[in-house]
Amino acid sequence: MANTVIGNTIVIDGEISGDEDLTIRGTVKGKIALSASLIVENSGTVEADIETKNVEVSGNVTGNITSTERVELKSDGRMVGDIKAPRILIADGAVFKGNVDMER
Amino acid sequence: MATAHTPATSSDSATIIGESVHIRGQLSGGEDLHVLGRVEGRVDLERTLVVAQSGIVKAEVSVKNAVISGVVVGNVHASESVELTREGRMVGDIFAPRIIIVDGASFRGNVDMGDIANMPARKPSAERPRPTPMARPQPVAAAVPARPAVTAKPGAKPAAAPAASPAGRAPDKGGDKAPERAPERAAEQQKPAPVTPLEPPAAKGLPQKAQKTRVIVKRR
Numbered sequence: 001m002a003n004t005v006i007g008n009t010i011v012i013d014g015e016i017s018g019d020e021d022l023t024i025r026g027t028v029k030g031k032i033a034l035s036a037s038l039i040v041e042n043s044g045t046v047e048a049d050i051e052t053k054n055v056e057v058s059g060n061v062t063g064n065i066t067s068t069e070r071v072e073l074k075s076d077g078r079m080v081g082d083i084k085a086p087r088i089l090i091a092d093g094a095v096f097k098g099n100v101d102m103e104r
Numbered sequence: 105m106a107t108a109h110t111p112a113t114s115s116d117s118a119t120i121i122g123e124s125v126h127i128r129g130q131l132s133g134g135e136d137l138h139v140l141g142r143v144e145g146r147v148d149l150e151r152t153l154v155v156a157q158s159g160i161v162k163a164e165v166s167v168k169n170a171v172i173s174g175v176v177v178g179n180v181h182a183s184e185s186v187e188l189t190r191e192g193r194m195v196g197d198i199f200a201p202r203i204i205i206v207d208g209a210s211f212r213g214n215v216d217m218g219d220i221a222n223m224p225a226r227k228p229s230a231e232r233p234r235p236t237p238m239a240r241p242q243p244v245a246a247a248v249p250a251r252p253a254v255t256a257k258p259g260a261k262p263a264a265a266p267a268a269s270p271a272g273r274a275p276d277k278g279g280d281k282a283p284e285r286a287p288e289r290a291a292e293q294q295k296p297a298p299v300t301p302l303e304p305p306a307a308k309g310l311p312q313k314a315q316k317t318r319v320i321v322k323r324r
Contacts, residue, residue, distance in 0.1 A: 003122055004121055004125045005119055006119055007135045007137075009134035009150075010119050010131065010132070010133035011130075011131070011133060012127060012129060012131045012132075013129050013131075014127060014128045014129010014130055014131070015126075015127065016125065016126070017125070017126045018125030018141065019124035020122045020124045020125060022122075022125065026119070
């Protein structure tokens with residue numbers, strides 16, 4: 001319950017930072033910096049540069065992701081941008097255009 | 105949205121900004137927003153903004169309803185109501201037809217309830233609770249000055265009259281606080297001698313309490 005949720009109809013234009021998991025069902029533009037996990041759900045749209053520990057994408061992401069642990073593109077995820085993370089998973093059905101960097 | 109209040113707050117469409125989360129920029133939406141963390145910039149909602157005790161909002165806020173238990177710095181425009189709870193702290197102006205500031209809340213700024221002349225319908229219900237506590241102290245106040253004036257200072261009639269009048273008026277200012285003092289006064293009346301020395305502190309005590317109470321606007 002304490003987790004942060006950006007609901008369906010919410011539009012945020014700016015910067016989000018924090019130390020806890022963030023679930024996005026709405027729209028976020030700008031920049032996201034977390035020391036925890038970011039989950040972009042089906043209905044979520046992110047147009048931002050993302051710096052987090054983990055990322056799970058089921059919605060739309062446009063922007064670069066830098067992750068310290070893991071980035072997962074789920075089967076209904078769509079992403080345009082570069083991914084830099086030690087572990088990167090792209091599921092069957094996911095749409096992705098960009099650069100992948102698994103350098104540790 | 106088209107749905108009623110409960111689904112938006114309880115089910116998956118409620119938005120929560122967690123304690124450690126800091127948002128800077130513009131935030132808009134059509135659902136309830138609970139802020140436990142920090143939001144700076146601008147907030148536009150078609151529903152209710154809830155600022156929890158841990159929440160800090162430094163923004164121009166435009167919402168339907170706002171419930172503030174945390175800190176808000178900035179102006180709040182609400183199409184329905186703004187409520188500052190006991191824990192709420194706010195600096196800024198409030199524009200809303202209904203504004204509730206509960207005892208204990210701290211607030212600095214202007215309050216604008218809009219065109220007061222166009223909404224007299226709610227006023228009678230809001231004023232009804234007030235006359236009842238006002239009516240109680242009046243018989244008590246009338247009884248108290250009468251006895252000490254005779255028993256303690258029988259000779260000095262001109263001095264007794266001004267001493268009696270502030271004691272009689274003061275409970276009216278004190279309003280709801282006065283009934284608590286009624287049993288004390290009843291005890292004073294039974295002992296005739298200490299009545300006069302005790303009366304001035306009792307009279308002084310009332311305006312002091314009145315100063316302590318902050319701005320309280322209740323309309324329900």
